[in-house]
Amino acid sequence: MSAASVESAPLLSVRNLKVHLRVGEAIVRAVDGIDLSIEQGESIGIVGESGSGKSTLARAILKLLPNVELAACEGEVNFRGLDLAGISDPALRDLRRHHGFAMIFQDPLGYLNPTKRVGAQVAEAIGGKSFGSIGDRVQQLLAEAGLPSPAQIARRFPHELSGGMRQRVMISIALASEPALLFADEPTTALDATLQLQVLETLRRLHRDRQMAMAIISHDLGVVAELCNRVYVMRDGKVLESGDTVEVFESPKHPYAAQLIELSTRHRRHAAPVGSKAVP
Amino acid sequence: MLRFILFRLLHAIPLLIAVIFVVLLMLQLIPGDPVQAMVGDFPVSPEFRAAITKQYHLDASFPVRVYSYFVNLLHGDFGYSYQFQRPVLDLIVETAPRTILLTSVGFLIAIPVGVLIGIISGTTRNKRVDHFWTSLALVAYGIPIFWLGQLLVLVLAVHLGWFPTQGMGPLVSHAHGFAWLRERAHYLALPALAFAVHEGTRFARIMRASVADTLGQGYIITARAKGLTRWAIIRKHVLRNSCLPLISVAGYVLGSALGGAVLLETVFTWPGLGLLLVQAVRMRDNMTVVGIAIFAALAVIVINLVVDLLYAAIDPRIRGSS
Amino acid sequence: MSGAAAIEPAAAEERPLARAWRSVRTTAAKIARTRHGAAGCVILLTLALVAAFAPLIAPYAPLQAAQASLAPPSLGNLFGTDSTGRDIFSLVVYGTRTSLAIGLGAAVGALVLGGAVGMLAGYFRGAVESVLMRVVELFQTLPVIVLVLFTVALFGSSFWLLLVAVILAIWPAEARLVYGQYIRLRGMAFVAAAKVADLSTVHIMLREILPSAIQPVIVQVALDASVAILIEAGLGFLGLSDPNMVSWGQILHVAQDYMTVAWWTSLFPGAAICIAVVGLNLFADGLNEVVDPRMRGRLAGLQP
Numbered sequence: 001m002s003a004a005s006v007e008s009a010p011l012l013s014v015r016n017l018k019v020h021l022r023v024g025e026a027i028v029r030a031v032d033g034i035d036l037s038i039e040q041g042e043s044i045g046i047v048g049e050s051g052s053g054k055s056t057l058a059r060a061i062l063k064l065l066p067n068v069e070l071a072a073c074e075g076e077v078n079f080r081g082l083d084l085a086g087i088s089d090p091a092l093r094d095l096r097r098h099h100g101f102a103m104i105f106q107d108p109l110g111y112l113n114p115t116k117r118v119g120a121q122v123a124e125a126i127g128g129k130s131f132g133s134i135g136d137r138v139q140q141l142l143a144e145a146g147l148p149s150p151a152q153i154a155r156r157f158p159h160e161l162s163g164g165m166r167q168r169v170m171i172s173i174a175l176a177s178e179p180a181l182l183f184a185d186e187p188t189t190a191l192d193a194t195l196q197l198q199v200l201e202t203l204r205r206l207h208r209d210r211q212m213a214m215a216i217i218s219h220d221l222g223v224v225a226e227l228c229n230r231v232y233v234m235r236d237g238k239v240l241e242s243g244d245t246v247e248v249f250e251s252p253k254h255p256y257a258a259q260l261i262e263l264s265t266r267h268r269r270h271a272a273p274v275g276s277k278a279v280p
Numbered sequence: 281m282l283r284f285i286l287f288r289l290l291h292a293i294p295l296l297i298a299v300i301f302v303v304l305l306m307l308q309l310i311p312g313d314p315v316q317a318m319v320g321d322f323p324v325s326p327e328f329r330a331a332i333t334k335q336y337h338l339d340a341s342f343p344v345r346v347y348s349y350f351v352n353l354l355h356g357d358f359g360y361s362y363q364f365q366r367p368v369l370d371l372i373v374e375t376a377p378r379t380i381l382l383t384s385v386g387f388l389i390a391i392p393v394g395v396l397i398g399i400i401s402g403t404t405r406n407k408r409v410d411h412f413w414t415s416l417a418l419v420a421y422g423i424p425i426f427w428l429g430q431l432l433v434l435v436l437a438v439h440l441g442w443f444p445t446q447g448m449g450p451l452v453s454h455a456h457g458f459a460w461l462r463e464r465a466h467y468l469a470l471p472a473l474a475f476a477v478h479e480g481t482r483f484a485r486i487m488r489a490s491v492a493d494t495l496g497q498g499y500i501i502t503a504r505a506k507g508l509t510r511w512a513i514i515r516k517h518v519l520r521n522s523c524l525p526l527i528s529v530a531g532y533v534l535g536s537a538l539g540g541a542v543l544l545e546t547v548f549t550w551p552g553l554g555l556l557l558v559q560a561v562r563m564r565d566n567m568t569v570v571g572i573a574i575f576a577a578l579a580v581i582v583i584n585l586v587v588d589l590l591y592a593a594i595d596p597r598i599r600g601s602s
Numbered sequence: 603m604s605g606a607a608a609i610e611p612a613a614a615e616e617r618p619l620a621r622a623w624r625s626v627r628t629t630a631a632k633i634a635r636t637r638h639g640a641a642g643c644v645i646l647l648t649l650a651l652v653a654a655f656a657p658l659i660a661p662y663a664p665l666q667a668a669q670a671s672l673a674p675p676s677l678g679n680l681f682g683t684d685s686t687g688r689d690i691f692s693l694v695v696y697g698t699r700t701s702l703a704i705g706l707g708a709a710v711g712a713l714v715l716g717g718a719v720g721m722l723a724g725y726f727r728g729a730v731e732s733v734l735m736r737v738v739e740l741f742q743t744l745p746v747i748v749l750v751l752f753t754v755a756l757f758g759s760s761f762w763l764l765l766v767a768v769i770l771a772i773w774p775a776e777a778r779l780v781y782g783q784y785i786r787l788r789g790m791a792f793v794a795a796a797k798v799a800d801l802s803t804v805h806i807m808l809r810e811i812l813p814s815a816i817q818p819v820i821v822q823v824a825l826d827a828s829v830a831i832l833i834e835a836g837l838g839f840l841g842l843s844d845p846n847m848v849s850w851g852q853i854l855h856v857a858q859d860y861m862t863v864a865w866w867t868s869l870f871p872g873a874a875i876c877i878a879v880v881g882l883n884l885f886a887d888g889l890n891e892v893v894d895p896r897m898r899g900r901l902a903g904l905q906p
Contacts, residue, residue: 097507102505116516124516173506176506299744306752310756422876422883423872433861434862434868438862576744581743
């Protein structure tokens with residue numbers, strides 16, 4: 001593959017992705033024919049109410065869905081020219097360990113191992129074999145995610161940290177492989193308002209400083225308006241509308257998108273004004 | 281951590297006292313002659329009766345008797361077995377190490393094998409490997425431990441002649457060092473194997489459920505997203521977290537080992553605490569029965585204490601909340 | 603208004619009962635649909651039929667010793683005969699009654715005793731809780747078989763004493779389970795609603811909470827029954843069971859000395875115990891699958 005083709009192609013392109021999940025006895029079309037692309041260093045948002053398939057979409061792209069839940073998965077997912085559908089296990093692990101993609105999750109308490117110190121959990125995510133300096137690297141990552149006194153934090157257990165600190169630990173873990181693309185699934189939903197703002201600021205800084213592409217998944221349009229250039233509006237496993245964030249939010253074409261935006265702005269006027277300045 | 285240990289110890293002592301109290305209370309409830317209840321089916325002369333009555337305060341009220349038994353216990357006196365014509369403590373000290381040897385060897389075989397099968401089963405859920413081990417464990421679990429012992433004797437000892445059918449070997453052995461060990465191991469093999477198979481199924485079952493449960497946790501997805509290999513995920517995340525239920529089951533197995541030993545030692549005529557208990561029950565040697573019951577309770581309390589400490593050592597959340 | 607008020611208490615009384623009954627019916631149907639549960643049901647039903655119609659199935663009276671002793675299995679004596687010339691097939695058939703009676707009796711006894719204690723401790727908390735749970739702990743301090751042997755040694759071994767001994771040994775597990783359920787459920791909204799509606803405490807404990815707590819408890823009942831059968835078999839094997847009853851363990855006790863020359867004296871009663879215990883465990887597995895969705899077949903395996 002030539003260097004030119006890598007540069008012209010998007011970082012991630014998804015074509016006609018369909019994911020069917022088993023829920024009890026039934027089979028649900030969680031993702032139903034989605035096209036999506038992310039350019040190098042770009043930041044996109046995926047919005048929709050809960051149950052619209054946003055999380056499933058992200059996990060399907062990153063191949064993190066449990067096989068047992070997965071009834072069927074078809075379509076084309078292309079990351080940096082690599083076909084992820086047929087990728088081998090070692091190649092997939094390599095992408096996750098070195099400069100590929102990473103993900104942070106909504107509920108950091110459940111997604112951190114309760115019996116391991118957070119420093120160790122960050123350390124195992126670090127690619128490469130620089131054993132001597134892993135401790136320094138861990139602290140550096142924790143500091144980069146905005147944690148004060150990283151040396152002390154590294155020796156704590158997850159249950160000893162606050163929700164905001166846990167989410168920052170999650171971010172450090174994701175940053176450890178220096179990913180080209182970061183998926184953030186509801187990164188601030190479990191946090192209270194002031195913490196939300198801080199974590200969003202951290203994500204914005206990382207996006208800018210590292211030239212890291214980001215996909216923010218959220219039901220909170222304010223978060224997406226704050227961080228993303230482009231946005232996809234999802235419902236029932238389909239993309240209803242996509243395009244420039246400001247354009248979509250200012251003049252939505254699809255009635256459902258209009259309704260969602262209308263509800264969100266009205267809610268926002270009454271609730272804490274997190275990132276409200278960007279919402280028209 | 282030290283506070284945690286002290287807290288558990290303070291909890292254990294009244295429990296032990298309560299157990300002794302209940303055991304003695306039950307001894308009081310035996311219908312009939314208290315002297316006879318004490319010495320078992322044994323002809324009693326009037327002089328002997330008077331001596332016993334005086335020694336154990338049998339004519340005094342219940343609290344006085346409990347108190348005197350307590351005082352004796354504190355002096356290391358578990359009473360006297362008139363059937364064996366020896367102090368009960370002597371009997372326990374002689375037989376208990378044999379039972380501990382039998383059960384701990386069985387336990388040390390059962391733990392790694394059970395855990396390994398449990399992990400294989402739990403990580404390959406509902407594949408053929410899992411079905412095989414699950415079915416095997418289920419059937420093995422249903423086999424009564426004494427019948428399993430009998431089957432092993434029938435096949436491995438009687439038909440194949442690989443092992444002796446019973447006993448613990450010559451009481452006075454002239455072999456030394458490795459030869460001595462081999463001689464003992466020869467006799468120990470079958471009862472320990474029966475114990476290991478029976479309890480190993482428990483470990484496999486709990487480990488399978490626990491591994492499957494751990495695999496459904498969010499931090500396993502995080503570990504996958506980090507790009508760890510399957511083996512690294514098992515080693516770094518699954519094992520430690522799946523071990524908590526295993527530890528309580530292991531504690532239960534050790535605590536109830538005397539129950540299995542009663543049956544196994546009868547099958548193999550292994551002269552341990554279990555066989556002693558059965559003989560004492562048959563001869564209505566109640567002092568020995570009571571002594572063994574209290575000893576067993578003490579063992580269970582100590583084991584539970586160790587289990588609690590292990591729990592706290594593995595799960596940091598418990599350490600904090602004592 | 604008065605009409606509505608008159609209807610409401612009746613509806614409130616009917617609803618939980620109906621809910622419990624519906625739950626039992628649908629649960630039974632679901633168990634039969636799981637692989638393990640179906641196998642367990644078949645085994646348990648067969649054993650129940652054998653126990654019920656023992657006199658019709660067994661060719662000989664249980665203690666009738668009219669055969670040649672230690673005869674190998676043949677058409678006349680399907681499982682052979684034992685050292686005193688009794689037909690082992692008939693003994694095993696009649697032994698089913700003893701084992702099922704002990705299993706069922708002890709499990710129900712443990713359910714009632716453990717259930718009551720767990721319910722009270724979990725619902726009232728405070729002093730009631732501390733005292734009752736210390737008692738539970740006390741009983742768990744003696745190993746099950748030691749506790750049973752202790753009781754039998756002191757008081758003898760008639761069927762009823764044996765049953766009491768086994769119940770005393772296994773009830774703590776049930777108590778702990780029910781206790782946990784009540785602690786979990788007592789804080790829920792429907793309990794608070796019932797309290798606001800001024801329903802009696804007994805009503806709340808039995809009619810409101812119990813239906814929601816019952817399913818894992820039934821799993822434990824099935825497991826308790828298998829433990830009770832194993833305990834009775836063990837006692838029988840030691841020769842300490844009720845000497846006036848035919849039981850699988852006792853057949854094995856008699857067989858002990860002849861096992862090497864007459865394998866059939868040991869094989870069939872032992873297999874019977876195994877089948878009963880496996881049947882109960884399969885049933886419990888099936889029930890567990892129905893109750894706890896996480897156990898439902900499709901669980902996460904390991905993948906990259």
